[in-house]
Amino acid sequence: DQQVKQNSPSLSVQEGRISILNCDYTNSMFDYFLWYKKYPAEGPTFLISISSIKDKNEDGRFTVFLNKSAKHLSLHIVPSQPGDSAVYFCAASGNQFYFGTGTSLTVIP
């Protein structure tokens, strides 16, 4: 059973606009959440994380929001740039890492 879900397989956004990537999870015991970015033929690279005791974490153009009651997190990228085009995975940490199935973001110049 998939404990972390990314229901949008793909997303297209115009350069300069906001990209919002969503992730849902089922296990309320998860205490740490992460976003990874993956280019083709490379391994995932860590982007940003958030602890379950927070509801927002910001790092430059990237902000992660956590809504524990809804078991939902989102990644906001603003402004979006063509170099942001990649597959984004959310992950949740419990006794191991659980990954979502990814959202492919395309930023159109």
Add this chain to the structure above:
Amino acid sequence: GEEVAQTPKHLVRGEGQKAKLYCAPIKGHSYVFWYQQVLKNEFKFLISFQNENVFDETGMPKERFSAKCLPNSPCSLEIQATKLEDSAVYFCASSQSAGGTYEQYFGPGTRLTVT
């Protein structure tokens, strides 16, 4: 090293042959994880190590798959008698912790093709 290193980058094996993949974690990281990415975007956890000890092997297939992390050697993932369904990209990751507030750092992956 400062990056997780995986070798080889590509591996082609005939069905029934053995495949062995290697991973060198980031220096100072005591946890190593192996993942299998079969479909384009789905990571399946296989096994994790704390130093040379198996930490969690709940994702490891019972047959044909084995893994080791020996002192002063790269970690390895071995598949005996490969099958077509083993074709995937195998990622290794390392971390300072098995969970909690530590991120995992991934290697570039080994693409295994079983023909």
